[in-house]
Amino acid sequence: MHMAFFVADNIISPLGFTTADNFFALAKGLTGIDIINDTKIYPETFPAAMIQPRSLNNAFENIPTTTTFTHLEKMLLLSVSDAINKTTIDIKSPKTGIILSTTKGNIDLLAPDQQNKFEKERVQLWRLAQVIAGYFGNPNQPIVISNACISGVLAINVAAMLIHEGKFDHIIVIGGDIVSRFVVSGFMSFMSLSPKACKPFDKERDGLSLGEAASTIILSKDKTGKNNIRYLGGASANDANHISGPSRTGEGSFIAIKKAMEEANVTPHQIDHISAHGTATPYNDEMESIAIDRHQLNKAPVNSLKGSFGHTLGAAGLVETAILLEEMRNNMLLKTVGFSELGVSRKINVVNQTTNHELKTCLKMASGFGGSNAAMVIQKA
Amino acid sequence: MEQLIIKTYCHIKNNHVYINGQPAFDYPEANSMHDFLKKAFKHFKPGYAKFYKMDDISKLGFLASEVILKDKPNQNCAPEDVGIVISNSQSTLVTDTEFQASIEDDDHFFPSPSVFVYTLPNIMMGEISIRHGFRGENAFYIFENFNANFVADYINQLFLSQKLKACIGGWVDQSSESYEAFIYWADDQKDGIPAIEHSGNEIERLYNLIR
Numbered sequence: 001m002h003m004a005f006f007v008a009d010n011i012i013s014p015l016g017f018t019t020a021d022n023f024f025a026l027a028k029g030l031t032g033i034d035i036i037n038d039t040k041i042y043p044e045t046f047p048a049a050m051i052q053p054r055s056l057n058n059a060f061e062n063i064p065t066t067t068t069f070t071h072l073e074k075m076l077l078l079s080v081s082d083a084i085n086k087t088t089i090d091i092k093s094p095k096t097g098i099i100l101s102t103t104k105g106n107i108d109l110l111a112p113d114q115q116n117k118f119e120k121e122r123v124q125l126w127r128l129a130q131v132i133a134g135y136f137g138n139p140n141q142p143i144v145i146s147n148a149c150i151s152g153v154l155a156i157n158v159a160a161m162l163i164h165e166g167k168f169d170h171i172i173v174i175g176g177d178i179v180s181r182f183v184v185s186g187f188m189s190f191m192s193l194s195p196k197a198c199k200p201f202d203k204e205r206d207g208l209s210l211g212e213a214a215s216t217i218i219l220s221k222d223k224t225g226k227n228n229i230r231y232l233g234g235a236s237a238n239d240a241n242h243i244s245g246p247s248r249t250g251e252g253s254f255i256a257i258k259k260a261m262e263e264a265n266v267t268p269h270q271i272d273h274i275s276a277h278g279t280a281t282p283y284n285d286e287m288e289s290i291a292i293d294r295h296q297l298n299k300a301p302v303n304s305l306k307g308s309f310g311h312t313l314g315a316a317g318l319v320e321t322a323i324l325l326e327e328m329r330n331n332m333l334l335k336t337v338g339f340s341e342l343g344v345s346r347k348i349n350v351v352n353q354t355t356n357h358e359l360k361t362c363l364k365m366a367s368g369f370g371g372s373n374a375a376m377v378i379q380k381a
Numbered sequence: 382m383e384q385l386i387i388k389t390y391c392h393i394k395n396n397h398v399y400i401n402g403q404p405a406f407d408y409p410e411a412n413s414m415h416d417f418l419k420k421a422f423k424h425f426k427p428g429y430a431k432f433y434k435m436d437d438i439s440k441l442g443f444l445a446s447e448v449i450l451k452d453k454p455n456q457n458c459a460p461e462d463v464g465i466v467i468s469n470s471q472s473t474l475v476t477d478t479e480f481q482a483s484i485e486d487d488d489h490f491f492p493s494p495s496v497f498v499y500t501l502p503n504i505m506m507g508e509i510s511i512r513h514g515f516r517g518e519n520a521f522y523i524f525e526n527f528n529a530n531f532v533a534d535y536i537n538q539l540f541l542s543q544k545l546k547a548c549i550g551g552w553v554d555q556s557s558e559s560y561e562a563f564i565y566w567a568d569d570q571k572d573g574i575p576a577i578e579h580s581g582n583e584i585e586r587l588y589n590l591i592r
Binding site: 039043103104105107110111112123124125126127129130141143144145146147148154158161165167181182185186187188189190191235236237238239240241242243244251252255259263368369370371372 | 460461465470471472474477478480481483484485487490492493494497498500501502503504506507508510511513514515516517518519520521522523524525528531534535538539542544
């Protein structure tokens with residue numbers, strides 16, 4: 001069994017710049033998704049959850065620096081600063097590790113009008129990680145995970161393992177991705193974006209909505225104060241089926257959940273709640289319902305937060321874990337924004353109303369391009 | 382104590398393919414990485430048409446894995462026990478730049494889904510998984526330079542926690558100027574082949590065999 005505790009977290013999203021603010025917005029049923037009309041990003045309007053540069057810059061004035069940072073870097077620095085300030089962890093210690101989860105990092109710097117603003121290598125993911133780690137004076141080489149949409153959950157799995165191994169006492173897991181012309185055009189070309197705010201697991205769902213966010217999850221070998229939620233187990237698995245579509249049998253997701261529950265030493269009936277990936281594409285949600293059904297987790301309340309944050313790619317697993325932790329602390333199930341009628345072939349229990357509910361043991365799922373899947377189990381003492 | 386052993390490895394760089402440190406194919410006159418990989422693929426004859434639709438960095442990682450998996454070292458291993466852990470420095474920047482060129486202005490706007498899907502570095506691991514039916518742990522890491530110690534520790538820890546019994550590991554990188562692949566296969570079956578310990582030092586040594 002793993003000995004890693006969740007000790008602090010943060011979410012930077014259009015709904016707020018702390019986990020508490022985001023949780024409060026979600027409890028009210030709010031969404032960060034709006035219609036974006038910005039031809040620099042896409043020639044037509046599209047729905048997405050984007051952070052206003054003005055509000056980001058206002059918040060960033062509290063960060064002591066004279067250096068210029070990119071939009072994503074500001075999000076990440078704000079996120080880490082807020083999370084670390086809630087702990088007594090020494091970020092400059094060699095026993096404090098940093099893991100960055102991102103799919104595309106500063107990809108907006110490839111655009112012609114951005115190219116001269118920063119040094120050329122700033123678009124490299126390792127360089128982005130160095131900028132963040134360097135700002136805080138962390139002495140370790142940062143670890144970067146770029147594994148499509150499972151990056152965030154995978155990063156937590158890796159962090160827990162490195163703490164378990166004794167390599168680090170604390171790990172600051174940071175995730176972030178932005179809504180860029182690159183990513184919007186790509187998903188548009190795939191025809192996987194919904195023309196409206198996405199509807200996870202719903203009968204009418206017709207694609208995902210993108211979002212931008214940064215999130216930080218700090219794991220530690222020590223339990224501190226009232227933070228009594230710990231990591232129990234996790235795994236990743238590949239579908240070995242298709243590079244851009246999920247398995248029809250949910251094979252990879254099924255294996256990841258199976259291995260995560262085995263490591264956590266829990267049985268399906270102990271799972272009180274599932275935080276699904278729930279992108280609202282027809283195939284993803286159907287696939288997840290099959291994986292959930294194959295594990296006979298049909299009764300466990302399932303939610304997806306993509307209707308609130310959009311799909312925040314490399315940040316998604318961290319944003320959704322931060323909210324899951326807050327659900328557990330508050331014994332509250334948040335509804336799936338955008339969902340009204342079940343539209344997957346297997347009977348699963350999608351949360352459609354925010355309610356109080358005792359939560360002890362929870363499962364987080366993620367899936368992504370490249371046939372990748374990840375899962376983890378966390379538990380409140 | 383049970384431990385992982387490196388069974389076979391492949392280097393591809395500078396228009397050369399090496400298997401276990403020995404030259405296996407070269408085509409010095411290739412005028413691009415693309416050109417070289419196509420020639421090398423024909424030489425090793427894996428007969429897999431999907432290869433041609435991949436972007437160049439996926440082709441590079443895929444070819445290196447084909448070369449070492451030719452003799453099927455994985456027969457005793459269940460699909461969900463085979464992991465893949467690959468790393469690089471540039472992510473998919475060359476393919477990203479190609480995609481970026483297709484979206485730069487509204488009058489010449491032709492983003493292609495078949496290019497976009499390859500702008501994620503883990504896609505090459507998806508391609509290898511599909512080819513061989515591997516369903517185990519996957520992780521793609523980015524480091525400024527190959528970090529053999531990290532990769533070795535990570536894979537060994539997955540092995541100790543029984544999340545894998547065999548693994549493809551290595552480094553597959555492409556920039557606009559150069560490319561290199563170093564891919565190895567490790568498992569826990571003792572079968573008479575001189576054993577190379579799956580450790581940071583040994584991986585570093587093998588990586589540096591071909592400079």
